[in-house]
Amino acid sequence: MDRLEAMRLYTRIVELGSFTAAADDLNLPRATVTHAIKRLETRLGAQLLQRTTRRVRPTGDGDTYYGHCRRLLADMDEVEADFREAAIQPKGRLRIDLPASLGWLLVIPALPTFFARFPQIELDIGTGDRFVDLVREGVDCVLRIGHLGDSGMVGRRVGMLQQATVASADYVRRHGLPESLAALQDGHVAVNWVSPNTRRAEPLEFMVGRRRREVTLPGCVSVSGMDAYLGCCEAGLGIAQMTRQRIAEGFKTGRLREILPAYPPPSLPITVLYPQQRQMPARLRVFIDWLVELTAAQC
Template identity: 75%
Template structure:
């Protein structure tokens, strides 16, 4: 194993947190990985990784060496990319994480077209709303809905999802149909959404009135953090809720849900694709992000 290969190996060990994970990621025998790091430490005359039977940690010298590795490898990738032909076929495994409902209703239905366009890209899709450590978990990008936290990742907005305010037909029969936002204060309830990242409930409903955002606070007897449960509660008549239009389009068409205040919709939800800052984006990631922009544009 030459020096550059050893540097790439060491960087993956630091990023993934273990020799075994790096060996699996690079398709190398575990013994090869161990011997390569021993030789690297002997050549440098420094301990880079502190290993025990239970855990592994990076030493101070190890952190410094990792920083040099990342910069040198990024420079090398950039130089090589400059000399590649423009028509390089994107290939390799692309690891993605996104919310389950976004995957099921918007992204996955369009994947056959992506796979036909880029037959040499393999997709590994995880679905969750939790925080994902891209480097440690070996994930190339994540899709997230809503405003972005300060995560240190690079973000590109790929869509603005139109939202609707809805209630079940049974709820409207029992509570009456509110015609104005002021009517909401007359005996109406909401299903409270709990953010899966902050774990804080969001009891208010948001509306755009003459291009200004207006919050209406309603009592809520039920709070949920899962999107399926949130929709289920609304269908069951437990309160008024707000969703991206794509999520409830079928239920609105069937009459199971009724749209409220169509002239004062909730603010549109931004959708961002997030990836680690890198000087040279892999071709497989670049074409996927571009394809997402095309796909989401069709949903407007």
């Protein structure tokens, strides 16, 4: 019998005034009850109960211990009730981190539907493309775009993002539209994307049938932030590759033109990462499930 069970047994003996009544109430053998109380008194180094032929009464120490037991057991019951309720109606705070572009364009505009469904969940949202140490920083989950290395985290793919190769209308007027990958390498330049994690410039990627082709172009500017990447492209500084959600407005206004649509960049996986844990909190589970629904509907 563990300590909590022993405390619960002790409080019932005090409340019922009888070992036998407590044993019957908790469906325990009388010998088990007697042995458990003896072990409890030995562990505490104090006599808790005075036994008479008619009734069992707590000693002075027993009264003090009974008060502590009542408070501790009430707190434990309240905690367990909260968790049972949370499993039915999830509640509590979640710390999440989103890529800035995906957060602003996809997740944040849809949050009213999430809160309408789960009004007792609070979100603490960070946005950025930096590496986040979930355990050290106390973050419950992060959403990431692209192929990920081994981080020791649990990963669940929630969707795929289509990409396009684009340049500004002004760039196309000056350099023309390349009609092949070979033509792309004849006088064209890129806004070079530098990975925030590796700090290396990434080549442009194209799908030719089922094969992935990489093309490295010169460029006068390199960036590692998505806002700067799009801004440099719209300023006519070179060709770039971005998700279609990110550049939809540029297509609509005519600021951007698509290049080599027959050879699109590979789609990018969207993955939610969270620490390994024996029991996933209900609030985290429903948030991840909602992300799956969201990306399925909009990506």
